[in-house]
Structure formats: structure tokens, C-alpha cells
Amino acid sequence: MITKNQIKYIKDLSQKSFRTQEKKFVVEGEKLLIELLQSEVTIDTIYALPTWADANPNVAVTIISEKELSRISQLKSPNKVLAVVYTFEDEIGDDLSNGLTLFLDRINDPGNFGTIIRMADWFGVNKIVCTSKSVDVYNSKVIQSSMGSVYRIPVFYVEPDTFFSQYKSQFPENAIIGAAMDGETLAEVNLPENGLLVMGSESHGISEEIESHVTKSVTIPNLGQAESLNVAVATGIILWEWRRG
Amino acid sequence: MITKNQIKYIKDLSQKSFRTQEKKFVVEGEKLLIELLQSEVTIDTIYALPTWADANPNVAVTIISEKELSRISQLKSPNKVLAVVYTFEDEIGDDLSNGLTLFLDRINDPGNFGTIIRMADWFGVNKIVCTSKSVDVYNSKVIQSSMGSVYRIPVFYVEPDTFFSQYKSQFPENAIIGAAMDGETLAEVNLPENGLLVMGSESHGISEEIESHVTKSVTIPNLGQAESLNVAVATGIILWEWRRG
Numbered sequence: 001m002i003t004k005n006q007i008k009y010i011k012d013l014s015q016k017s018f019r020t021q022e023k024k025f026v027v028e029g030e031k032l033l034i035e036l037l038q039s040e041v042t043i044d045t046i047y048a049l050p051t052w053a054d055a056n057p058n059v060a061v062t063i064i065s066e067k068e069l070s071r072i073s074q075l076k077s078p079n080k081v082l083a084v085v086y087t088f089e090d091e092i093g094d095d096l097s098n099g100l101t102l103f104l105d106r107i108n109d110p111g112n113f114g115t116i117i118r119m120a121d122w123f124g125v126n127k128i129v130c131t132s133k134s135v136d137v138y139n140s141k142v143i144q145s146s147m148g149s150v151y152r153i154p155v156f157y158v159e160p161d162t163f164f165s166q167y168k169s170q171f172p173e174n175a176i177i178g179a180a181m182d183g184e185t186l187a188e189v190n191l192p193e194n195g196l197l198v199m200g201s202e203s204h205g206i207s208e209e210i211e212s213h214v215t216k217s218v219t220i221p222n223l224g225q226a227e228s229l230n231v232a233v234a235t236g237i238i239l240w241e242w243r244r245g
Numbered sequence: 246m247i248t249k250n251q252i253k254y255i256k257d258l259s260q261k262s263f264r265t266q267e268k269k270f271v272v273e274g275e276k277l278l279i280e281l282l283q284s285e286v287t288i289d290t291i292y293a294l295p296t297w298a299d300a301n302p303n304v305a306v307t308i309i310s311e312k313e314l315s316r317i318s319q320l321k322s323p324n325k326v327l328a329v330v331y332t333f334e335d336e337i338g339d340d341l342s343n344g345l346t347l348f349l350d351r352i353n354d355p356g357n358f359g360t361i362i363r364m365a366d367w368f369g370v371n372k373i374v375c376t377s378k379s380v381d382v383y384n385s386k387v388i389q390s391s392m393g394s395v396y397r398i399p400v401f402y403v404e405p406d407t408f409f410s411q412y413k414s415q416f417p418e419n420a421i422i423g424a425a426m427d428g429e430t431l432a433e434v435n436l437p438e439n440g441l442l443v444m445g446s447e448s449h450g451i452s453e454e455i456e457s458h459v460t461k462s463v464t465i466p467n468l469g470q471a472e473s474l475n476v477a478v479a480t481g482i483i484l485w486e487w488r489r490g
Binding site: 111115118119120121122123124125147148149152186187220222223224225226227228229230232233234236237240241243244245 | 356360363364365366367368369370392393394397431432465467468469470471472473474475477478479481482485486488489490
């Protein structure tokens with residue numbers, strides 16, 4: 001049973017401003033709930049159909065009907081369970097950890113953003129840093145397409161100049177690699193163990209402001225006629241190359 | 246001006262069975278229309294807003310209103326122009342051309358399928374071959390996410406046993422590489438110039454029937470905790486590795 005106020009509250013969480021104010025977001029579906037329950041994320045409330053509740057007797061839930069689930073779900077085909085969850089810590093702090101870090105500039109497509117988080121999790125990226133011009137990490141499509149990796153890979157929104165100057169002063173030896181159409185051929189670039197990979201938008205590339213911080217531009221050569229590569233695919237290829245050994 | 250019958254006809258083209266019967270499909274939006282007009286694809290009718298028609302005076306169009314466009318469009322935000330187009334030749338024939346070929350088994354997500362077509366076009370893949378369990382190439386989301394590459398990369402639907410026996414008899418020396426969770430590490434595999442790359446579904450991998458034709462399985466090592474890689478990203482990484490030289 002769910003109240004009208006709860007329904008309104010959950011629906012309002014589809015808006016970024018309300019998520020920011022309430023410090024909560026929505027996670028949906030069986031697969032993501034399994035990962036959620038294994039994570040350290042703080043759960044507010046889980047709303048579930050009786051079948052899901054029966055199959056998960058140790059999880060505290062509010063039981064709802066299919067009709068109620070379809071009212072609060074943002075999915076076309078609502079999937080048994082929905083959780084309201086607290087957002088994570090979102091301050092990068094003064095002490096950046098070293099490793100392989102991803103910087104995303106103006107990545108607006110939530111599906112691509114979620115896929116990039118999932119891939120960062122595959123390749124052992126330590127964190128993702130974004131400008132405020134990238135999509136909100138708590139957008140439901142980002143959460144869905146990250147397939148649970150969003151619980152493991154911290155995503156920070158930063159003011160770029162401050163971040164880059166802090167990064168360069170802490171790790172003066174690290175490469176800051178940017179993907180571009182006119183850079184060095186990726187296979188020929190020497191990629192040291194630690195560093196920062198900067199990816200820009202598919203249509204507009206890396207913005208000038210961010211470009212000025214890049215120490216080397218790399219290119220995935222075009223052997224055919226496509227105008228561009230999907231940004232998630234391009235990120236995956238560069239991360240692979242960085243870690244292929 | 247568009248008639249009720251035309252509206253119904255275009256809307257019915259969102260169904261695979263009707264597309265197959267009529268041998269036509271729908272292409273939408275300015276960017277895809279530019280690529281369409283540069284391609285050798287046969288156009289049936291272009292429906293356009295007056296602004297698009299004015300900007301493209303040499304293109305024969307049926308002028309429609311915004312309201313009419315929104316009735317025939319499958320996009321959330323209809324974009325000025327929509328074309329009804331003839332499907333391409335869809336028989337692979339007896340004489341397979343050599344090169345780098347992609348075989349897709351059960352790729353059901355239209356966005357991933359379109360992204361893979363676009364990437365095949367980037368890496369110079371000569372054609373894509375699929376089982377009938379993959380999504381229809383004329384699905385509007387496939388067309389949109391292929392970004393025009395669908396006009397350049399032929400996609401064939403085949404009966405797998407027939408195809409593989411024909412492929413092996415024509416190119417007995419070629420590698421048939423399959424992506425798997427337990428194969429050889431990708432960076433250590435010797436990938437000859439020509440061959441076939443087999444990609445299965447994200448959730449279920451390559452089906453047993455197809456697996457039996459694979460001569461070598463390769464794996465992209467998991468350096469983190471994600472359960473799987475997006476299939477379009479995995480395809481991109483293997484194609485990159487194949488062509489990185």
C-alpha cells in the first residue's frame with residue numbers, strides 16, 4: 001500500500017532539482033536491486049510486488065500492487081521492485097587518489113553515460129570526474145544502463161579549472177590524454193600506468209576550456225566512412241588500449 | 246498535405262511484417278536525410294516541413310505541417326523531415342567477399358545494433374551477417390543509431406549452418422573469432438587480416454549452435470567488478486584490436 005503523497009514524492013524524484021534537494025534517487029528492477037542490496041548504499045524504502053517480497057523474505061519492503069508500481073515506475077515495463085535510495089557523497093575532496101581516472105566533458109546522453117560508468121568498472125578506473133554540463137548521474141536511465149556499476153565507481157561533478165590545477169599539482173608526472181579527431185594514433189602513444197583520460201561530446205568534442213589542460217591528444221584511426229564513433233565505444237577502446245599491457 | 250491512408254501506411258511501417266511485405270522503411274531527421282541523399286538508396290517519398298523544403302530546393306518533397314509530421318513520426322521530438330525508403334538487397338549470395346566480417350547472434354537491442362553498424366563502418370568491416378534472432382535492421386531505432394552507416398554496411402540475415410559451411414569452404418584459412426568470457430586474452434591472440442568476428446548477446450553469449458563454428462574464443466580481461474561489458478563496446482574493442490596493427 002502506497003499513499004498519494006508517496007507516489008507524488010517518487011514521481012518528483014525524476015527531476016534533478018528534487019533529487020538534489022532530497023538527496024535521494026530511484027533504482028528499479030530485480031537485477032539492479034540485487035546489486036543494490038550487496039552495495040553500501042543507504043536505502044530509504046523498497047516498494048515491491050508480493051512475488052518479489054516472497055522471494056526476498058529477509059528484505060524489508062512496502063508491498064504494492066502492479067497498478068501502484070506502474071504509477072511510480074519510470075520504465076515502460078515496470079519490473080517487480082523499485083527502491084528510493086540516498087545519493088552518495090559527492091565532494092571530491094582535496095586528496096585525489098592516483099590511478100586511472102576518467103574526465104567526461106558534456107556527455108549528455110544518459111545511456112552513453114551509464115555505459116561508460118559500467119565500462120569504467122570493468123577496466124578498473126578509480127573514479128569519474130565531470131563538468132556540470134554532463135548528465136546527472138542519478139538520472140534513471142544512467143542508473144539503469146550502468147547496471148549496478150554506479151554503486152562502485154564514484155562520480156564527481158567539479159569546477160574544471162580548480163580540478164585540473166589540483167590534479168596537476170598532486171600528480172605532475174601523469175599524462176592527461178584527450179580523445180580528438182586530429183591527435184596521435186592511439187596505438188603509437190605511450191600510456192603510463194596512471195593518468196587522466198578526457199572524453200568530450202560526440203558532436204562537439206572536448207571544449208576549449210578543458211582542451212587547454214590536455215597534455216596529449218589521441219585518435220582512433222577511421223578506416224571506413226562513418227563520421228564519428230559512439231563516445232561510449234571510443235572510451236572503451238582507449239581504456240582497453242591503456243590497460244592492454 | 247498528407248492523406249489519411251498515407252499516414253496509416255507510414256505508421257504501419259513501424260511493424261517488421263509490414264516493412265517486409267512492402268519492402269520499405271522509414272528514415273527520419275535532417276542528419277540522416279543528408280546521408281540518405283548522398284547514398285544509393287532508392288527513395289519513395291520525402292515528407293518535409295516547409296523550412297526543410299525551402300532549405301533543400303532541389304529535393305522533391307511532399308510538404309506537411311508540424312502536426313502532420315508528429316502524426317507520422319516515431320521520434321519523441323520529430324525533426325523536420327521523414328522519408329519512406331526502399332529496403333536494400335538482402336540476399337548474401339553464393340560468393341562471399343573476403344575481408345573483416347561481423348557475425349551477430351541474438352543482438353536484440355536496436356540501439357546497440359545501430360551502434361555496431363556505425364562502428365563496423367568506422368573500422369572498415371565489409372558486411373554484417375546475423376541470425377534471424379537479431380533485431381530487424383530496418384527498425385527505426387537501428388536506423389537512427391546507425392547514423393547513416395546503414396546505407397554503407399550491408400546487413401544480411403542468414404541460416405547459420407549454411408552460411409558457416411559456405412564461409413569455411415571459401416575461406417578455409419580464415420579465423421572465426423568468437424567473444425567469450427573464458428577465451429584467450431584478446432591482446433595475446435594473433436588476428437590475421439581477414440576473418441569473421443562472432444558476437445553473442447550480452448546476457449547469454451554466443452549460442453551453442455553458433456559456438457561450434459568458432460575456431461578461437463577471445464576475452465577482454467575484467468580488471469574491475471562489472472559483470473559484463475556492453476556488447477557494442479566489446480565489439481568496438483575487438484575490432485580496434487583486430488585493426489590496430
